[in-house]
Amino acid sequence: MSTPADRLARLADGYLVTQLLFAAVALGVPEALAAGPRSADDLAAELGAAPGPLYRVLRGLAAEEVVEERPDGRFALTAVGAHLLPAAPVSLRGVVTARGEVYYEAAAGLVGALRGGNAPYEVVHGQAFFAHLAADPSRLAAFQASMADRSAREAGAVVAAYDVAPFRSVVDVGGGGGVLLRAVRARAPHADLVLFDRPEVVASVDDPGVRPVAGDFFDAVPAGADAYLLSRVLHDWDDHDALRVLRTCRAAMRPDSVLAVVEAVLPECAVDDPAAVRMDLHMLVLLKGRERTAAEYAALLDAADLRLTGDVPTRAGVHVLEARVR
Numbered sequence: 004m005s006t007p008a009d010r011l012a013r014l015a016d017g018y019l020v021t022q023l024l025f026a027a028v029a030l031g032v033p034e035a036l037a038a039g040p041r042s043a044d045d046l047a048a049e050l051g052a053a054p055g056p057l058y059r060v061l062r063g064l065a066a067e068e069v070v071e072e073r074p075d076g077r078f079a080l081t082a083v084g085a086h087l088l089p090a091a092p093v094s095l096r097g098v099v100t101a102r103g104e105v106y107y108e109a110a111a112g113l114v115g116a117l118r119g120g121n122a123p124y125e126v127v128h129g130q131a132f133f134a135h136l137a138a139d140p141s142r143l144a145a146f147q148a149s150m151a152d153r154s155a156r157e158a159g160a161v162v163a164a165y166d167v168a169p170f171r172s173v174v175d176v177g178g179g180g181g182v183l184l185r186a187v188r189a190r191a192p193h194a195d196l197v198l199f200d201r202p203e204v205v206a207s208v209d210d211p212g213v214r215p216v217a218g219d220f221f222d223a224v225p226a227g228a229d230a231y232l233l234s235r236v237l238h239d240w241d242d243h244d245a246l247r248v249l250r251t252c253r254a255a256m257r258p259d260s261v262l263a264v265v266e267a268v269l270p271e272c273a274v275d276d277p278a279a280v281r282m283d284l285h286m287l288v289l290l291k292g293r294e295r296t297a298a299e300y301a302a303l304l305d306a307a308d309l310r311l312t313g314d315v316p317t318r319a320g321v322h323v324l325e326a327r328v329r
């Protein structure tokens with residue numbers, strides 16, 4: 004039976020699990036196991052890895068039930084590990100890559116940041132998160148892949164819960180790779196869809212059905228659309244900067260435009276929604292952002308001269324907070 008000390012020891016070794024998962028993805032282990040069980044030697048030869056260390060990594064993954072260690076010594080992908088495959092219906096490959104390649108080092112700056120007040124990412128890298136990503140295509144791709152994985156889980160749930168069909172023009176502010184806009188297109192096929200994001204992000208969006216517009220949402224966003232989407236953007240910023248983003252959107256809105264804020268809403272007790280609490284900690288580690296309660300979002304909207312007109316929960320955990328011009 005596992006004791007509280009066993010539990011704590013396992014929690015303390017969490018750093019290993021993050022890197023075991025990342026190593027598996029970086030080497031291509033899930034794809035190599037997709038066709039069936041393989042021995043460590045066999046895998047090592049195919050993937051160009053050292054057989055001894057790869058065997059030990061596979062055993063570590065077996066202890067976490069990501070792979071299964073067969074009696075004949077071969078390793079097979081489990082239902083958990085299958086989510087590492089790029090083509091899995093729910094792929095967490097980007098999520099794993101971002102944590103291993105981008106978030107991991109920053110988390111080591113937490114203690115220093117708690118004492119100093121800056122975001123751990125900035126403490127570790129000496130540069131703010133998005134500026135640092137912009138200078139490193141591999142990190143930027145890892146982060147955007149994680150956004151795309153998460154957005155793939157959320158986008159369908161958002162448009163199923165919140166009716167976007169009436170909109171003729173939609174601007175997705177900080178829209179990343181455009182996953183949410185593609186879900187909008189399925190419901191509003193004739194709408195003009197604008198993906199607004201930083202230049203290095205829109206440069207990699209290749210979708211003829213979406214109009215990419217590069218810019219800075221602290222300066223201005225395209226004006227006069229029926230609807231503005233802000234999905235998982237406000238949580239990146241502290242109240243001061245979140246308010247700046249909202250005011251830019253407010254300035255672009257017509258009197259009858261709608262703003263749909265897509266965010267997790269923090270629970271009363273952490274155990275009621277551990278995923279939202281973990282996302283809040285990612286914001287603490289990477290940026291100066293935070294997750295918020297519904298009342299905190301209402302207050303922010305109010306300060307930007309907007310009023311909260313709806314709070315629509317979705318099956319993916321995030322809410323659509325609808326706001327209109329006051």
Ligand SMILES: C[S@@+](CC[C@H](N)C(=O)[O-])C[C@H]1O[C@@H](n2cnc3c(N)ncnc32)[C@H](O)[C@@H]1O
Pocket residue numbers: 133150151153154176177178179180183199200201204218219220221233234235236239
């Ligand atoms: C957490 S991601 C969310 C992406 C997407 N909306 C989603 O739901 O997956 C935040 C996005 O804001 C963009 N962003 C950050 N700073 C920006 C700025 N100053 N102007 C425009 N976009 C910005 C990032 O490039 C990134 O795509």
